[in-house]
Amino acid sequence: MSITSELPIVSPRVPPTSSSLVEKRARPAAVTHGGRSAVILVVDDDEGIREVLSSFLKLEGFRVLTAPQGVDALRTLAQQPVSLVVSDVDMPIMDGLTLLDELRRRHPEVVTLMSTGDDRAQTVVEAMKRGAFDYVV
Numbered sequence: 001m002s003i004t005s006e007l008p009i010v011s012p013r014v015p016p017t018s019s020s021l022v023e024k025r026a027r028p029a030a031v032t033h034g035g036r037s038a039v040i041l042v043v044d045d046d047e048g049i050r051e052v053l054s055s056f057l058k059l060e061g062f063r064v065l066t067a068p069q070g071v072d073a074l075r076t077l078a079q080q081p082v083s084l085v086v087s088d089v090d091m092p093i094m095d096g097l098t099l100l101d102e103l104r105r106r107h108p109e110v111v112t113l114m115s116t117g118d119d120r121a122q123t124v125v126e127a128m129k130r131g132a133f134d135y136v137v
Helices: 047-059 070-079 096-106 121-129
Strands: 039-043 063-067 084-088 111-115 134-136
Touching: 039 047, 039 070, 047 063, 063 070, 070 084, 070 096, 084 096, 096 111, 096 121, 121 134
Parallel strands: 039 063, 039 084, 084 111, 111 134
Antiparallel strands: none
16 A cells, blocks of 8 residues: 555645634633622733733633722722632732732632732742732743
8 A cells, every 4th residue: 555545635625714714612601609600800900911811711701800900909899799819919009919918808708819920939939828829920
């Protein structure tokens, strides 16, 4: 048997139509936590990061709120319960570790995930000691 006879026959590619260019993804059902719609609060002073993370989480079926600063996050939490807070560490006015302390004090039931570009072990250890559920670099 020759090598060429083992190769599959491939038909020429038909150019895609405009409707097939965009993948049509089924929207998942709303994610629930404790019998209610899971709400995630994304806190980051970088608008681009807030928007990308928020868009991704919405595509996954979560309700998402955003806040540009720690103080804004605390105001939001006073009005709207959330299941998870994803917070940057390096923010002006109130940094993420201070926000984490306030969350533990005011809203101990809220799971907190810290994120940052800072990969220093000291910062990671400090966030975990203060009660962060996890830390993403």
